[in-house]
Amino acid sequence: xxxxxxxxxxxxxxxxxxxxxxxxxxxxxxxxxxxxxxxxxxxxxxxxxxxxxxxxxxxxxxxxxxxxxxxxxxxxxxxxxxxxxxxxxxxxxxxxxxxxxxxxxxxxxxxxxxxxxxxxxxxxxxxxxxxxxxxxxxxxxxxxxxxxxxxxxxxxxxxxxxxxxxxxxxxxx
Amino acid sequence: xxxxxxxxxxxxxxxxxxxxxxxxxxxxxxxxxxxxxxxxxxxxxxxxxxxxxxxxxxxxxxxxxxxxxxxxxxxxxxxxxxxxxxxxxxxxxxxxxxxxxxxxxxxxxxxxxxxxxxxxxxxxxxxxxxxxxxxxxxxxxxxxxxxxxxxxxxxxxxxxxxxxxxxxxxxxxxxxxxxxxxxxxxxxxxxxxxxxxxxxxxxxxxxxxxxxxxxxxxxxxxxxxxxxxxxxxxxxxxxxxxxxxxxxxxxxxxxxx
Numbered sequence: 001x002x003x004x005x006x007x008x009x010x011x012x013x014x015x016x017x018x019x020x021x022x023x024x025x026x027x028x029x030x031x032x033x034x035x036x037x038x039x040x041x042x043x044x045x046x047x048x049x050x051x052x053x054x055x056x057x058x059x060x061x062x063x064x065x066x067x068x069x070x071x072x073x074x075x076x077x078x079x080x081x082x083x084x085x086x087x088x089x090x091x092x093x094x095x096x097x098x099x100x101x102x103x104x105x106x107x108x109x110x111x112x113x114x115x116x117x118x119x120x121x122x123x124x125x126x127x128x129x130x131x132x133x134x135x136x137x138x139x140x141x142x143x144x145x146x147x148x149x150x151x152x153x154x155x156x157x158x159x160x161x162x163x164x165x166x167x168x169x170x171x172x173x
Numbered sequence: 174x175x176x177x178x179x180x181x182x183x184x185x186x187x188x189x190x191x192x193x194x195x196x197x198x199x200x201x202x203x204x205x206x207x208x209x210x211x212x213x214x215x216x217x218x219x220x221x222x223x224x225x226x227x228x229x230x231x232x233x234x235x236x237x238x239x240x241x242x243x244x245x246x247x248x249x250x251x252x253x254x255x256x257x258x259x260x261x262x263x264x265x266x267x268x269x270x271x272x273x274x275x276x277x278x279x280x281x282x283x284x285x286x287x288x289x290x291x292x293x294x295x296x297x298x299x300x301x302x303x304x305x306x307x308x309x310x311x312x313x314x315x316x317x318x319x320x321x322x323x324x325x326x327x328x329x330x331x332x333x334x335x336x337x338x339x340x341x342x343x344x345x346x347x348x349x350x351x352x353x354x355x356x357x358x359x360x361x362x363x364x365x366x367x368x369x370x371x372x373x374x375x376x377x378x379x380x381x382x383x384x385x386x387x388x389x390x391x392x393x394x395x396x397x398x399x400x401x402x403x404x405x406x407x408x409x410x411x412x413x414x415x416x417x418x419x420x421x422x423x424x425x426x427x428x429x430x
Binding site for chain 1: 240261262263264266270273274276277278283285286327330331332333334335336337341342344347350351352353354355357396397398399400401402403404405406407408
C-alpha cells in the first residue's frame with residue numbers, strides 16, 4: 001500500500017518536474033576559453049615602422065580586408081589566406097570602422113584616418129607608439145573603447161601590427 | 174493572411190527615407206524592391222502555418238496552458254512575457270524551451286531547439302501574442318533578476334577573436350553609426366523591436382530565424398565563440414535583449430534584412 005503511494009507520488013513528481021527535458025548545455029567552458037587577457041601595455045619593437053613598399057602593402061591589405069575567405073584580391077607576399085591549421089586567416093577589417101584613402105564601403109564608428117600623418121603625426125599629437133598600443137590593445141587608454149583588440153588576443157603578430165602602423169603613417173597618393 | 178508587420182514597415186520607411194546616403198547604404202535598390210515585395214507576402218507565414226499544425230497535433234493549446242499553469246484564454250498574455258520563470262522547469266525558460274517541456278509532458282519525442290519543428294512551433298505560439306506588447310518582467314522574482322544580471326554581463330563582456338562585446342556594436346552611444354555600410358541597430362527601438370519581431374524571415378539567409386539564432390549570427394560575424402542554444406547564458410541574453418524592447422508590439426513573423 002505504502003509502496004503504491006510512493007510510486008504514485010513519484011510519477012506525479014516526474015510528470016510535474018520537466019526541468020530535465022529542456023535542452024540546456026553548459027556554456028561556461030566555451031566562454032572561459034573565449035575570454036580576453038587583462039589590458040596590458042605594449043612597446044613597439046625595434047624597427048617597427050617601415051617605409052618599405054612591401055610592409056605598407058601588407059598593412060594596406062590587412063586594413064581593407066575581413067578575412068582570407070572574403071578577400072577579392074590575392075594577398076601580398078608575407079600574408080596568406082589560411083592559417084597553418086587550415087582555418088581562414090582573419091584580417092583587420094579596420095575599414096569597417098575607419099575611413100582612409102581609397103576605402104570602399106567604410107564605416108564611421110572610429111575616427112577617419114585619411115591624411116593621418118599630415119594631420120596628426122607631423123603636428124606631434126600622435127606617434128607610432130600610440131598607434132601601436134591602440135591597435136595591439138585599445139582598452140589600455142580607453143576602457144570603454146568600441147575598437148577591436150588585435151595583438152593581446154593573438155589575432156595578429158607583432159609584425160602585422162607594425163605593418164598596419166607603417167601603412168597608416170605612410171604618405172598616400 | 175496574417176496582418177503585416179507594422180514595425181517592419183517602419184524599418185522599410187526608415188531605410189527608404191535615408192536615400193541621401195545611397196551608395197553607403199547596406200540595401201541596394203534591388204534589395205529594397207525585394208523587401209517591399211516580401212512585406213506584402215512574408216514567406217515565413219507559411220512556416221508559421223506549419224507550426225500551427227504541428228503544435229495542434231503534438232501539443233494543443235489546452236495542454237500547453239495547463240503545463241504552464243495558466244488559463245487557455247491567458248496564453249497570449251503569458252506568451253508576451255517570455256522568457257519567464259516557469260514552475261515545472263524550476264528556472265527561467267524561453268518559449269522554445271517551454272515547447273520542449275510541453276512535448277515531454279505529452280509523452281512526445283523532444284525535438285532539438287535547432288530543429289525545424291521547434292522553430293516553426295515557436296513562431297506559431299509567439300504569433301498568438303501578436304498585437305500584445307512584449308511584457309517581460311525582469312524583477313518578477315529572484316530567478317529573473319539573476320538572469321537579467323547575467324544577461325547584461327554576457328552582453329557587455331569583450332571576448333573572442335576581435336575582443337568585441339555585443340555592447341561594442343549595440344550600446345546607446347553607437348547605434349546609428351555605420352559598421353562598413355551597415356547601420357548599427359538600436360535593439361530596443363520601435364523600428365527594430367528586436368524581441369517582438371523574431372522569429373523573422375531573414376532576406377539575407379532566405380529563411381526564418383529565431384532570436385537566439387540571430388544572436389549567434391552576430392557572434393559568428395564578430396568572431397565571438399557561439400554560445401549554445403538553450404544554455405543559461407543564451408537564455409540570459411534573450412532576457413536582457415527582450416527587456417530592451419519591452420513595450421514594443423509583437424508582430425510575428427517579422428521581416429529582416
